[in-house]
Amino acid sequence: MTDTLSALPYGDLLFMVETLIPERSDKEHLVELIKDDEGFIEAMLRDEELFDRVMSDEEILVKISPKLFFAILLERIRRDLEKETYTIEKRHSQRIAVFDSHRVVDLLSQKQIRDYLAEMLASFTRIESFTLPVRVRKGIWRKYRFNDFNVDSLIKYCQAVDEDQRFRFYKRIADVCLFLAGMFPEHIEAQYRYPLSGKIRPRVMGQRRRSIEDYEEEGKAFYELAAGHEVARAQNLDGVLSTLSENFTLAEKPLAFMSDHYLWLRRHELFEL
Numbered sequence: 001m002t003d004t005l006s007a008l009p010y011g012d013l014l015f016m017v018e019t020l021i022p023e024r025s026d027k028e029h030l031v032e033l034i035k036d037d038e039g040f041i042e043a044m045l046r047d048e049e050l051f052d053r054v055m056s057d058e059e060i061l062v063k064i065s066p067k068l069f070f071a072i073l074l075e076r077i078r079r080d081l082e083k084e085t086y087t088i089e090k091r092h093s094q095r096i097a098v099f100d101s102h103r104v105v106d107l108l109s110q111k112q113i114r115d116y117l118a119e120m121l122a123s124f125t126r127i128e129s130f131t132l133p134v135r136v137r138k139g140i141w142r143k144y145r146f147n148d149f150n151v152d153s154l155i156k157y158c159q160a161v162d163e164d165q166r167f168r169f170y171k172r173i174a175d176v177c178l179f180l181a182g183m184f185p186e187h188i189e190a191q192y193r194y195p196l197s198g199k200i201r202p203r204v205m206g207q208r209r210r211s212i213e214d215y216e217e218e219g220k221a222f223y224e225l226a227a228g229h230e231v232a233r234a235q236n237l238d239g240v241l242s243t244l245s246e247n248f249t250l251a252e253k254p255l256a257f258m259s260d261h262y263l264w265l266r267r268h269e270l271f272e273l
Contacts, residue, residue, distance in 0.1 A: 007067075008041070008065070008067065008068055009065060010031060010035075011063075011064070011065070012064050012065050012067075012068040013031045013034065013035055013041075014027060014028070014031050015063060015064050015068075016041075016044050016045075016050060016068075017030050017031055017034070019049060019050050019053050020044055020047055020049060020050055042075075045071055045072055045075045046075050046079070050072060051072055051073075051075075051076050054069060054072050054073075055262065061125070061270075065122070066121070066122035066125045066270075067118050067119060067122040069122075070117070070118040070121040070122055071114070071115075071118040073258055073262060073263075074108065074114050074117055074118055074254060074258075075114070076262075077108070077254045077257050077258055077261075077262075078105060078108040078109065078114070078254070080257065080261070081101045081104050081105050081108070081253075081254070081257065082101075082105050084101040085099060085101055086098055086099045086100070086101055087100055087101050087104060087253045087256070087257070088256065088260070089249075089256075090185045090186070090189075090212075090256070091212065092189065093189060100250065100253070101253075103247075103250055104250050104253040104254060107243075107247055107250050107251065107254075108254055110243070112239070112240050113240060113243060113244070113251075116237075116240050116244070117251070117254065117255070120175050120178070120179065121179070121255075123175070124149075124179055124271050124272075125270055125271060125272075126272070127147065127148060127149045127272040128147075128148050129145055129146065129147050129148070130145070130146055130148065131143050131144070131145050132144050132145075132146060132157055132160075132161070144157060144160070148172055148176075149176060149272070150176075151173055151176055151177065151210070151215075151218070152207045152208070154169050154172055154173045154176070155169075155173060157169065158170065158173065164230070166225075166229065167226060167229040167230075167231035167232060168231075170222050170223075170225040170226035170229060171222075171223075171226040171232075171237075171241065173218065173219075173222040174218075174219045174220075174221075174222035174223040174226060174241075174244070174245075177215040177216070177218050177219030177222070178219050178244070178248065178251055178252065178255070179255070180215055181212055181215045181216055181219065181252050181255075182251070182252035182253070182254070182255025182256050182259070183255045183256070183258070183259045183263075183267065183271070184259070184267070185212055185256070188210065188211070188212045188215060189211075189212065191209065191210075192209050192210060192211050192212075193209075216248055216249060216252075219245075219248050220245050220246075220248045221245075223241050223242070223244045223245035223248065224241075224242070224245040226241045227239075227241035227242040227245060
């Protein structure tokens with residue numbers, strides 16, 4: 001897996017230096033000195049002054065990458081949850097206290113997990129459509145267009161390609177499930193059942209309605225499939241994906257905390273739901 005922090009672009013590192021060490025006149029030179037110093041960059045990410053600047057600037061994503069933005073937030077949330085004894089789960093329009101904050105902190109203490117979540121959240125600031133050639137039968141291919149945010153579309157095309165090409169689909173399906181369950185549980189509930197009667201909405205154009213539990217089960221299953229794929233091993237992602245499969249509901253918690261405490265008024269501006 002590419003190291004999220006060492007892979008930060010020059011502009012992100014310069015922004016951090018300008019924010020936290022404004023008195024230095026040789027900022028560009030300082031960036032060159034720290035760019036490979038993972039410990040120093042981690043310490044900068046935890047700085048309250050950096051967090052305050054990022055959260056107070058409404059145009060921050062014009063100045064830094066989404067990856068850095070979410071890396072800073074995840075570091076802050078890890079520290080926030082260290083002070084909490086419970087997290088909140090949203091189920092069927094109810095809020096349930098669960099005494100698992102220490103387990104969420106343990107999960108976020110794994111650097112590769114934090115890096116993965118920062119990359120994943122950044123990917124949802126831009127939703128893409130793809131045209132994919134699919135073999136209908138021997139010698140006959142047809143082009144299909146799909147959206148990389150639609151679970152049904154992703155599953156359909158995942159089934160249409162050979163196993164050696166399925167990793168990106170396995171991973172993306174699981175990511176969509178985690179993102180929605182953590183960041184937009186009320187959207188899942190609104191799509192799943194009518195708000196007044198509580199009855200489950202009918203299918204639309206053959207697409208099934210999913211509860212949050214359905215998203216969780218599919219997310220776990222597809223992270224497991226992704227973890228077992230040869231591409232995951234080649235990219236050193238198998239351990240991270242396996243951990244997310246085994247701890248899917250825990251991984252929702254930092255996203256939910258982020259949504260409720262820091263992004264509630266900006267979620268629809270940041271993400272193309």
